[in-house]
Amino acid sequence: MVGSEFYHLWGQLLSSVKTGEDATRITLGSSFFEYMTRNPERHRLYDDCMRAVHDPETAPMLAAYDFSGCETVMDVGGGNGSLLGALLCKHPEVQGILFDLPSVAESARQTMEKLGVSSRCVISPGSFLETVPADADIYLLRHVIHDWQDEDAVTILKNCRKAMKAGSRILIAETVIPAGNGFCFAKWLDLMMLLVNGRERTEPEFRNLFSQAGLKLQRILPTSHEISILEGVIP
């Protein structure tokens, strides 16, 4: 993946930095996830790539946030299911729903089986740009919102907001760009996301997204990794 699609995307960095335009249409012929939907083999490889890149974040996230006491957690854009699977292993009382595009459903099913938690997890294929299933206590989105510019990001959050019941919480796990001009990993990731029409965000930018979706950013929990957990509630 890094030697093919990502390599060609990074080749357009200068142009993207100059214009602010993403590089997917030039290199992949469509938006990133339209390309993935057209090429299910590449989507499966991308999904494995996400497992490799994001798995080290899972234990720090589960240590930073207390999931005990909640009945149902939905991992929205949960991909291969490694985060939700680990969460279900740590919290045997929790039920899981994994919501993602149909092409990654099989990989998620296999993860749940391998971890022995299939009986507590429903794999629900669909598009979060259209709708999100209802009634979970927690809606979890790790590295999902950073794939999208504000308009689509707000659509996804609004669809989660519609699905939430009284007392539900929404958790966005992303890097948060700090104020100031020092080095930080989030700024490198911001360049990567620029190439695929996404972006990393600052705290005020997240607060604004939440508010446009009818949600309130309640608190931000740092983890021992680069990502933080931004907790949103119905105001």
Ligand SMILES: C[S@@+](CC[C@H](N)C(=O)[O-])C[C@H]1O[C@@H](n2cnc3c(N)ncnc32)[C@H](O)[C@@H]1O
């Ligand atoms: C950057 S990956 C993050 C995956 C996972 N949450 C993680 O932390 O590794 C973004 C995920 O969003 C999913 N996705 C993209 N467009 C989607 C859509 N319209 N509806 C549902 N899921 C979508 C992708 O299939 C992918 O699994």
